[in-house]
Amino acid sequence: MIDAIDRAALRRTVAVVNGKGGVGKTSITANLAGLYAAAGYRVLAVDLDPQGNLGNDLGYLGAGLSDDGAAFQMAATVGAAPTPVRDVRPNLDVVPGGEQLHDLAAVLQSRRLTGRGGVESLAASLGAVAGGYDLVLLDCPPGSDVLQAGALAAARWVLVPSKTDDASRAGLREVARRFVAARQTNPELTLIGVVLFGVNPSARRVVAQARETLVQDLGGAAPVLDAVIRHVEAAAVDARGRGQLVHELERDVHTAPKWYERLRHPDQGRLEPLASSAGPLAEDYQRLAEEVLARIVAVEQTAEVPA
Numbered sequence: 540m541i542d543a544i545d546r547a548a549l550r551r552t553v554a555v556v557n558g559k560g561g562v563g564k565t566s567i568t569a570n571l572a573g574l575y576a577a578a579g580y581r582v583l584a585v586d587l588d589p590q591g592n593l594g595n596d597l598g599y600l601g602a603g604l605s606d607d608g609a610a611f612q613m614a615a616t617v618g619a620a621p622t623p624v625r626d627v628r629p630n631l632d633v634v635p636g637g638e639q640l641h642d643l644a645a646v647l648q649s650r651r652l653t654g655r656g657g658v659e660s661l662a663a664s665l666g667a668v669a670g671g672y673d674l675v676l677l678d679c680p681p682g683s684d685v686l687q688a689g690a691l692a693a694a695r696w697v698l699v700p701s702k703t704d705d706a707s708r709a710g711l712r713e714v715a716r717r718f719v720a721a722r723q724t725n726p727e728l729t730l731i732g733v734v735l736f737g738v739n740p741s742a743r744r745v746v747a748q749a750r751e752t753l754v755q756d757l758g759g760a761a762p763v764l765d766a767v768i769r770h771v772e773a774a775a776v777d778a779r780g781r782g783q784l785v786h787e788l789e790r791d792v793h794t795a796p797k798w799y800e801r802l803r804h805p806d807q808g809r810l811e812p813l814a815s816s817a818g819p820l821a822e823d824y825q826r827l828a829e830e831v832l833a834r835i836v837a838v839e840q841t842a843e844v845p846a
């Protein structure tokens with residue numbers, strides 16, 4: 540018997556969701572989690588993706604701390620609290636995902652099809668661990684309908700990364716459908732907004748047009764956030780390759796040996812230059828972190844005003 544979902548514990552749980560692949564879900568989850576943790580919040584990041592990419596961005600895969608989601612799969616099947624990996628960064632714990640979550644998806648789906656519930660055990664499992672944190676971020680998989688539904692059954696908030704092309708607009712319609720379905724059992728679920736990912740910062744007019752189109756698509760149902768995440772491949776590749784967050788990479792860019800120091804000390808081995816584009820990207824993530832938290836707090840304060 541699965542206990543009821545602890546909504547109070549989940550009141551600061553944000554699902555980063557879009558059924559479309561490669562729109563920045565994992566990068567945004569990892570970087571926001573890292574920034575909030577660095578600001579002093581106690582943060583839990585949960586990898587709900589069988590691809591397990593969150594471990595690349597946070598750098599715990601190489602450290603042997605991931606079990607490919609095996610423990611999470613077992614806990615989520617019965618609605619028990621998963622045991623997070625502690626202190627992946629100061630203040631930041633993680634529930635690792637990975638290929639074992641295919642099994643979780645299969646179990647939840649079969650329960651759904653046979654009328655024995657569905658995603659409640661996953662939501663109950665997240666509720667059983669969320670209470671220990673100020674913020675919980677869920678990195679959702681593309682594709683798996685049941686795992687996305689589980690995340691939306693648990694979350695209080697939804698953040699939707701999107702690119703600006705037509706295929707991404709179709710992806711947004713799918714998110715809207717999932718969101719409406721999830722609200723039937725989770726009526727407080729609130730859309731924080733859509734964040735544009737991978738935009739070209741010098742193509743201002745194109746970005747403004749894309750934003751306008753999205754605002755019309757959404758019909759006022761959710762804001763398109765002011766903060767955007769720019770396309771800078773070099774910094775993104777460096778960050779994921781080193782298991783670092785963008786603000787950590789930026790710090791290292793400043794302290795890394797300059798080109799003339801590398802020339803002067805060739806004996807120290809080959810040191811790859813780091814992408815100097817990390818700085819503007821780090822600022823994008825900071826702006827996004829501020830805007831997301833401000834929107835959550837604004838809604839919370841409105842709800843607190845007595846009628």
Ligand SMILES: Nc1ncnc2c1ncn2[C@@H]1O[C@H](COP(=O)(O)OP(=O)(O)OP(=O)(O)O)[C@@H](O)[C@H]1O
Nearest residue numbers: 559560561562563564565566681769770771772775
């Ligand atoms: N600012 C950026 N500019 C360019 N490329 C980026 C940037 N940030 C991340 N990337 C790259 O874009 C790809 C997609 O990013 P990410 O994995 O965050 O998306 P996702 O929505 O989680 O994908 P999936 O649906 O596969 O889980 C990755 O290869 C990542 O390294």
Ligand SMILES: [Mg+2]
Nearest residue numbers: 564565588592
């Ligand atoms: Mg991902």
